[in-house]
Amino acid sequence: MTKKILLLGSGELGKEFTIAAQRLGQYVIACDSYAGAPAMQVADACEVFSMLDGEALDRVVEKYRPDIIVPEIEAIRTERLYHLEKEGIQVVPSARAVNFTMNRKAIRDLAAKELGLKTAKYFYASSYEELKEAAGKIGYPCVIKPLMSSSGKGQSVAKSEEDLKYSWEYGCSGSRGDIKELIVEEFIHFDSEITLLTVTQKNGPTLFCPPIGHVQKGGDYRESFQPAHIAPEHLAEAQQMAEKVTRALTGYGLWGVEFFLSHENGVYFSELSPRPHDTGMVTLANTQNLNEFELHLYAVLGLPIPGITQEHIGASAVILSPVSSQKAPQYRGEELVCSQPNTYLRIFGKPATRLNRRMGVVVCYDKNDGDLDALRDKCKSLAAKVEVY
Ligand SMILES: Nc1ncnc2c1ncn2[C@@H]1O[C@H](COP(=O)(O)OP(=O)(O)OP(=O)(O)O)[C@@H](O)[C@H]1O
Numbered sequence: 001m002t003k004k005i006l007l008l009g010s011g012e013l014g015k016e017f018t019i020a021a022q023r024l025g026q027y028v029i030a031c032d033s034y035a036g037a038p039a040m041q042v043a044d045a046c047e048v049f050s051m052l053d054g055e056a057l058d059r060v061v062e063k064y065r066p067d068i069i070v071p072e073i074e075a076i077r078t079e080r081l082y083h084l085e086k087e088g089i090q091v092v093p094s095a096r097a098v099n100f101t102m103n104r105k106a107i108r109d110l111a112a113k114e115l116g117l118k119t120a121k122y123f124y125a126s127s128y129e130e131l132k133e134a135a136g137k138i139g140y141p142c143v144i145k146p147l148m149s150s151s152g153k154g155q156s157v158a159k160s161e162e163d164l165k166y167s168w169e170y171g172c173s174g175s176r177g178d179i180k181e182l183i184v185e186e187f188i189h190f191d192s193e194i195t196l197l198t199v200t201q202k203n204g205p206t207l208f209c210p211p212i213g214h215v216q217k218g219g220d221y222r223e224s225f226q227p228a229h230i231a232p233e234h235l236a237e238a239q240q241m242a243e244k245v246t247r248a249l250t251g252y253g254l255w256g257v258e259f260f261l262s263h264e265n266g267v268y269f270s271e272l273s274p275r276p277h278d279t280g281m282v283t284l285a286n287t288q289n290l291n292e293f294e295l296h297l298y299a300v301l302g303l304p305i306p307g308i309t310q311e312h313i314g315a316s317a318v319i320l321s322p323v324s325s326q327k328a329p330q331y332r333g334e335e336l337v338c339s340q341p342n343t344y345l346r347i348f349g350k351p352a353t354r355l356n357r358r359m360g361v362v363v364c365y366d367k368n369d370g371d372l373d374a375l376r377d378k379c380k381s382l383a384a385k386v387e388v389y
């Protein structure tokens with residue numbers, strides 16, 4: 001049956017979700033704060049407005065009367081979703097999940113205090129004085145982030161008290177909306193970090209994808225690979241935590257649950273996205289029978305998922321803009337990437353650049369017994385050859 005899906009946020013993740021939805025004959029209205037966003041290029045209809053404006057959101061809902069609302073970013077007037085859900089619109093995965101995960105305080109307190117999951121030690125600070133006190137208690141280095149932000153915006157590592165002035169200013173300036181409150185976290189010296197893509201279903205058990213390893217810089221993802229080779233007991237622990245937190249948040253869909261792994265201290269829960277994850281773009285490399293966008297769609301529509309199987313090993317590496325311009329970006333190096341076997345280039349089609357804005361991704365795959373380290377190197381070196389200007 002065709003459903004009307006209102007997609008709130010139309011970046012690269014929304015574009016792939018929309019493509020998956022179109023392939024199953026669904027009707028997608030893509031929304032974002034700027035025209036020509038990636039998902040708008042492949043959707044049935046689009047709307048440009050600030051999704052932080054509750055009244056504007058209500059107007060768009062009234063205009064289209066969607067069956068399903070699929071949030072794609074965190075910057076949404078999420079409280080409105082509760083009443084839309086009460087009115088009978090399916091909010092993905094649930095209004096509760098979207099509200100808890102848009103603010104680090106809500107999700108961290110739920111995970112650490114209510115569910116008892118192991119996390120980095122943390123405190124909140126709503127003034128520079130409180131930040132100094134919190135950092136003093138946690139010790140250095142410590143990680144400082146706005147309560148509302150994503151992709152590392154406003155995030156810094158303070159190595160000593162001298163860095164706190166900068167962390168306070170940078171954190172407040174990178175915060176979404178006007179809240180001036182930061183989280184201060186113990187710095188975890190992890191050996192690796194993973195995203196565990198987790199699928200909750202209406203009529204079926206919770207499913208897990210093979211774990212995805214990734215490397216971040218400045219709080220933003222640079223490369224990912226699948227499967228990450230981790231100790232079986234760490235995987236089992238991460239799966240239990242993912243099951244617990246997604247069950248507490250309620251709803252159906254695919255989630256990106258993030259963990260830090262340490263040989264010495266085990267598994268730490270970090271945070272989660274109630275939607276496809278940027279590091280999960282590696283699943284565009286035919287690593288699984290269904291990629292993360294298809295899995296999200298199946299779970300949202302309540303379609304049966306015939307299990308998740310690993311078909312190939314894969315790697316992804318991002319293409320960032322070295323410039324900032326309102327001009328339509330141009331690209332060089334496509335021929336080289338496209339000439340490689342088992343490789344795809346995905347240019348998102350964003351209409352303008354910012355310094356370090358993610359503009360595309362290269363994904364590569366190999367047979368299951370292939371060399372994952374060599375594949376990661378190949379993928380990174382190809383992505384580095386794509387020039388944005
Ligand atoms: N307490 C910590 N100790 C060590 N490293 C950390 C800590 N918190 C965050 N990081 C590093 O910064 C990265 C980004 O942090 P986090 O996921 O909290 O930010 P984000 O802005 O929500 O990112 P995204 O929205 O892309 O998931 C982590 O993946 C990790 O590499």
Ligand SMILES: NCC(=O)N[C@@H]1O[C@H](COP(=O)([O-])[O-])[C@@H](O)[C@H]1O
Pocket residue numbers: 009010011012013014072073150151277278350357358
């Ligand atoms: N870590 C979250 C993430 O990767 N989100 C993805 O980035 C887009 C925003 O990109 P932009 O800032 O370049 O517009 C979002 O719309 C989503 O697709």
Ligand SMILES: [Mg+2]
Pocket residue numbers: 258271
């Ligand atoms: Mg993260």
